Amino acid sequence: MNIVIPGNLGKIRDYTENDGLFFLQYLLNLQIDIYIYMVFSRSQAKNICIVHDVPVPIIIAPGNVPEPEYKQKTYHIVLSIDVGNTTTDCIITGTNLETGITYLINRNVRLMKDIPKPESGEEIFGQTLDGHILSKKAVEALVKDIIYKTISECSLDLNKELDFAVHSTGIVAEWESPDHINNYLGSITKGCLDAGIPMAKMRPVMTKSSLPEDDRKFSMLDKVQYTGSVAGVIPATGLSGEDLIANDMxxxxxxxxxxxxxxxxxxxxxxxxxxxxxxxxxxxxxxxxxxxxxxxxxxxxxxxxxxxxxxxxxxxxxxxxxxxxxxxxxxxxxxxxxxxxxxxxxxxxxxxxxxxxxxxxxxxxxxxxxxxxxxxxxxxxxxxxxxxxxxxxxxxxxxxxxxxxxxxxxxxxxxxxxxxxxxxxxxxxxxxxxxxxxxxxxxxxxxxxxxxxxxxxxxxxxxxxxxxxxxxxxxxxxxxxxxxxxxxxxxxxxRGASVMARCMGSLGNPKRPIGGNRGEGCILGRRKAFNA
Known part of the structure; x- marks a missing residue:
């Protein structure tokens, strides 16, 4: 018998198959990735919906061997690297394709102020909002190191388990044209490649057969085409074909x-x-x-x-x-x-x-x-x-x-x-x-x-x-x-990087739609008619 421990419960105490308390706590925490805070004002209770990151559930297999759920179930795993003005964040998320729920697998954060300043003659990448100048070489090394650390800590197989990698930047102080953003992203791409991420993991799949075999049964890429929309929205850049704002993505x-x-x-x-x-x-x-x-x-x-x-x-x-x-x-x-x-x-x-x-x-x-x-x-x-x-x-x-x-x-x-x-x-x-x-x-x-x-x-x-x-x-x-x-x-x-990657592979969940209007059903039918 396998027991699934929600990620945050696993840190409270160790559980065994016969631990009745586990089942009680598990049932009480089925909605663990949402926290509702009660704030009382006079006689009326106000509910604030705050969604926090939840670690991927742990499966206790026979022999009391714990392993993350994505090792046994079909997950779509995405690595996101964002080089920001204050921090660089590398976050790996996994979405259970059966439920459509996304979990945190691992994350690391580096402060930009700790990045070495450029040496004389080094090519400049850009500068943060605070004026911290970054060399192209330093950014490439930063991206490589933080990705390598994040992957190593969770023993993720880049070739077999990682589905997609998304990189972005909020460093826009010297942006004067789309070429500047492309140069920024080019340096981040170089760091990703140096960390061992295959280039194929940074490109959208074109056909259903290009997806991993266990993902194909959840994909509708043979029924609807990827049109560039993300979560049912055409991005501002998609309307014009050019970057409207430096941090558009x-x-x-x-x-x-x-x-x-x-x-x-x-x-x-x-x-x-x-x-x-x-x-x-x-x-x-x-x-x-x-x-x-x-x-x-x-x-x-x-x-x-x-x-x-x-x-x-x-x-x-x-x-x-x-x-x-x-x-x-x-x-x-x-x-x-x-x-x-x-x-x-x-x-x-x-x-x-x-x-x-x-x-x-x-x-x-x-x-x-x-x-x-x-x-x-x-x-x-x-x-x-x-x-x-x-x-x-x-x-x-x-x-x-x-x-x-x-x-x-x-x-x-x-x-x-x-x-x-x-x-x-x-x-x-x-x-x-x-x-x-x-x-x-x-x-x-x-x-x-x-x-x-x-x-x-x-x-x-x-x-x-x-x-x-x-x-x-x-x-x-x-x-x-x-x-x-x-x-x-x-x-x-x-989370959005994970959504974008799944949109490219038409890996949505019609029972849990994120496109369309509030109060209405999934737009899959309208998408099929539009693509016909």
């Missing part, structure tokens, strides 16, 4: 990742939807409600978010003197745990005053068509205008010109009001930043009455930020039931 992947995470929750996160990924820099998407009379069933991207995200909180923290004044982050000072209280915490006058003072320095607005950068993120305004895609940007001054003012406010709060008030201000500022983006989208008519909101990224997935975002959505009275319209997700980008 990250925005598309994060949207797909939030859609995937919602599959095993009560939230129907399908079109029309809004995704906001608050990493160091922002990315995000707004999708339309797909008309029923349209021949193709794919949603169009009608809006994007760009600009400063976690960089704002990082700058406030740098003012405290408790982290590196140039490269320090809010995450290393305040941590990344989500906190909630039994009673909703009312905003104090002191915190509100400081939050307002900070937000007076921050612009959240429709990006003017003459701007080629906003919040230090390059953009092609002509493509946005031609494709009628609204761009909502976040900046602090002009291209972060209020950086030092922000840092000084952080110093003042921490030195005069202490850590507790400082932490509260950070949470309020980040939550309010998210709400201001939603306000602009609503004002511009981009929020459909059936839309759903999804958030990810370190600048919103920590502290009491999710709670404060929920409060703000309730106060705005945008939806009859706001609890049904809001979800927070960890690791949206690697």
């Amino acid at each position: 990250e925005g598309d992947l994060s949207l797909a990742g939030i859609k995937q995470a919602a599959v095993n929750t009560p939230i129907d996160f399908r079109n029309p939807c809004v995704s906001i990924d608050m990493g160091t820099i922002l990315d995000g998407r707004i999708t339309e409600n797909v008309p029923k009379d349209r021949k193709d069933p794919y949603a169009r991207t009608i809006g994007c978010f760009i600009g400063l995200g976690g960089a704002i909180a990082d700058t406030l923290v740098k003012g405290t003197g408790q982290v590196d004044k140039k490269y320090g982050t809010a995450q290393e000072f305040l941590g990344d745990d989500v906190k909630t209280g039994f009673f909703s915490k009312k905003e104090s006058g002191l915190c509100k005053d400081y939050s307002n003072k900070i937000h007076n320095l921050i612009q959240v607005e429709m990006v003017p068509h003459h701007r080629k950068k906003f919040g230090q993120v390059p953009i092609d305004p002509q493509i946005a205008e031609n494709e009628k895609i609204a761009i909502i940007g976040v900046d602090c001054g002009e291209d972060f010109s209020h950086y030092h003012e922000l840092q000084e406010i952080g110093r003042e709060i921490y030195e005069n009001k202490g850590l507790k008030n400082f932490t509260e201000v950070i949470d309020r500022v980040c939550a309010q930043l998210s709400l201001r983006m939603i306000d602009v989208a609503h004002k511009e008519g981009l929020l459909h009455e059936n839309s759903v909101l999804g958030f990810s990224g370190r600048a919103i997935m920590s502290g009491r930020k999710p709670e404060y975002v929920l409060e703000g959505i309730i106060q705005r009275n945008l939806y009859p039931d706001p609890y049904d319209r809001l979800i927070f997700v960890s690791s949206a980008l690697p």
Whole structure:
């Protein structure tokens, strides 16, 4: 008899086949990849849907030999490598093709500030938002080393078990044309190859017969063609054939990742939807409600978010003197745990005053068509205008010109009001930043009455930020039931990489659809008719 231990339960204690407690706990934790936090405000309970990473289940085979479930069941395994402004993340996920649920297999993170600076004469890759210059050689070595470490720790066979590898970058400070992004990605590709990933694992399969044999029974590649859509959405780049925003790919992947995470929750996160990924820099998407009379069933991207995200909180923290004044982050000072209280915490006058003072320095607005950068993120305004895609940007001054003012406010709060008030201000500022983006989208008519909101990224997935975002959505009275319209997700980008890889192989699960409109069925039938 084989026993499946959900990944996070396996860390609590050891289980045997005859351990009745195991079965009880297993049954109670069937929905382990969703955590519902209860936040009580007066007499009403508010449910915040927060999806965390869940380790792959462990199977206890005869002889009490533990092994990951993907060794025995059909999994689609994807490696995601993202070279960011603050960190480089290498994450391996596995999706059980029978259930459509995605699990974490392994992950490693490297701080970009620890990467050696270029030596004289070295070719430059680019620079982070903080101005840390990276050589092409250093990036290739970074990618190689972190991939090799991540693969080695979980003993993954690159040729037999890995299905696909996706690489992306948020380093966009010197982006002036699509060629620059291609050069960035070329360096990351070189690192992947040096780590032993076959080139074939970075290219989409063209036919069903090209898939591994155990994947073929789940694929519909012989019935529907891959059209370039990801999770039922045509990316902004797909509309024009050119990069609209320097970090375009990250925005598309994060949207797909939030859609995937919602599959095993009560939230129907399908079109029309809004995704906001608050990493160091922002990315995000707004999708339309797909008309029923349209021949193709794919949603169009009608809006994007760009600009400063976690960089704002990082700058406030740098003012405290408790982290590196140039490269320090809010995450290393305040941590990344989500906190909630039994009673909703009312905003104090002191915190509100400081939050307002900070937000007076921050612009959240429709990006003017003459701007080629906003919040230090390059953009092609002509493509946005031609494709009628609204761009909502976040900046602090002009291209972060209020950086030092922000840092000084952080110093003042921490030195005069202490850590507790400082932490509260950070949470309020980040939550309010998210709400201001939603306000602009609503004002511009981009929020459909059936839309759903999804958030990810370190600048919103920590502290009491999710709670404060929920409060703000309730106060705005945008939806009859706001609890049904809001979800927070960890690791949206690697989840989205997994979705993209499966879309290429038509490995969706009709019983757990992520394409189509909210409240409607799977779009497979419409896709078949469109491809006919």
